[in-house]
Every structure is written in C-alpha cells, then in structure tokens.
Amino acid sequence: MHSRLIKIIKIILPLALGVFLIWYSIASASPEERQKTFQYVYQADPKWIILSIVMGITSHLSRAYRWNFLLQPLGYSAKLSNCFMAVMAGYLANLGIPRSGEVLRAGTISTYEHIPFKKALGTIISERVIDLIMLLLIIGLTLLFQSEDLFFYFKENITGKFYMLSALIVLLIGGVLFLKILKTTQHSFLVKIRDFGYGILEGIQSISKIRQKVAFIMHTLLIWILYVAMFYVVKFTVPETASLTIGPILATFVAGSIAMSTTNGGIGAFPLAIAAILLVFDIDQPAGEAFGWILWGSQTAVNILIGALSFLFLPILNREK
16 A cells, blocks of 8 residues: 555656646746747747657657667567557656656567567666766767856756765665675565566667667767757747757757656646746746747647557557567
C-alpha cells in the first residue's frame, strides 16, 4: 500500500506542479500581459510552426533509425516503422507518467520484434547517456556565447547545492554497497535482479560495439541540430524574438531542456522557463511565454497525435506476429 501511494504521488505531483505553474503564469500576469501573450500566439505565422513540426518529426525518425545501430551488436534488427512508433508511444506515455516512456518503448519493441526487454531497455539507457553528453556539449557552447547571462540564470534558479551534493554522496556509497551485496548473494529474488541488471548492462555495452560508428555519430548530430533548429525557427513567430541570435537561442534551449524534466512533458514549466531566460535578453514576459507556448504546444500536439496513432497501428501492422 505504501509503495503504491509513492507511485501515485510520483505521477500526480509533477502534473499538479505543471497545472499550478500554468495557473501561476496566468494569475501573475496583468490583463494587458495576458492579452498580449494570447495575441502573439493567435497571430503566429503558421509556416514557421509547420517547419518546426517537420524538424521535430524528422528528429524522431532519425532517433528510431539510429536505434538499430545499438540493437545490431546484440544480434537483433527491428523494422523502422516499429522503432518509430515505439519512440512516439514512449513520448506520449511520458506526458502521463514521467519516465514511463522508456519502459513502454522497450516493452513495445520487445513485444513486436521479440527482443528481450532488458536488452532493449539497456540500449535506451545508452541513448540517454548519449543525450546527456550532447546536452552538456550544448551547455558548453552556450557558455561560450552567453556565459554571463546563463550564469546569472542558474545562480537565480538553482539553490541548495550543498544538500544536493551530500545526497549524491550518500546515494553513491549506498549504491556501491548494494552492488557488492548483489554480486555475491544467492538469494533468489536478488539473483533475479542481478540477472536483469546484467541484461541491461549488455544493452548499454552495445554502444561500444556499434559497427556503423560514423552513421551513428551523424544521426546523433542530426537529432540535436534539429532540436536546436526547432527553437531557432519558432523565434520568427513572435516579433520581439525574431532578431535573437544563436547565443540566446542556445540559452533558451538549455532552459527548456531542464524544464522538460520537472513536470509531465514540461507542461507549465517549459513556457515559464523560456520566458525567464528571455528576460535576461530584454524580451518581455508575454513575448517569452508566447514563444514557449507556441513551441511546446505544437510539438506536444504532434507527439500526442502520432503517439496515439502508434498505439492504434502497432497491433494492426504487426498482426501476423
């Protein structure tokens, strides 16, 4: 009962936070600011939104195609259509339950391509490691372009570093002790955990056995270039942001990426984070929030639509299996 309550809280809390942030952004704005934000969104040039959507879908296709580069060293190959629909179904799941998408994606490809779940999950974890490295590289580039402005943002929005570091050290020590126990235990339940862990580890290690390394790197670069480009083209939908250079755009990308992990799919948090970082570049709150809502709304709508269609078509297209 206790564990079930914790799971429910983990689901409800980020969603509640997102709803609260939406309420806060509306309630804290003056009637003039709210009207200005709605006007920006209403008058947004659709051609830039469509271009951003196309870039987003292309990045998802590239991610699906790249996935096979991680599966092949394990002796498996999956249809591009199944990989793509599994990716999109995962994105849809993340909107409801944070981080459930990775598990659903692994389960989907396991069901329709007969790939062991733990190995599929291991390849997805490998992807997340690559994603983290790419995000850190972009943060590094952002620091080159906008070091003072980004430092100010993090200084104002990230606190409690000592407590975070202490908690990390405790978790690290606890993790090392648990791994030592897990390695030597003969307890049946812990043995199952150990075997499952080895399967995940094998999936993670597939990254070092990739045969088409150049193609993998090129798709990785393509995915992240498209991510940044999605932000860049949407700047033209709001007159105040149209003149932003690559430095501020990278700063908004970093802020938006961090915000995406705080609530379900970034609901509520994403537009506020974008608006907060754009204030540093003298873009007023209504214009910044409009930028965030246009980008988040268009991409989320596509993820919901294609994700729902993926759930529908996966069993139909794989009915012979």
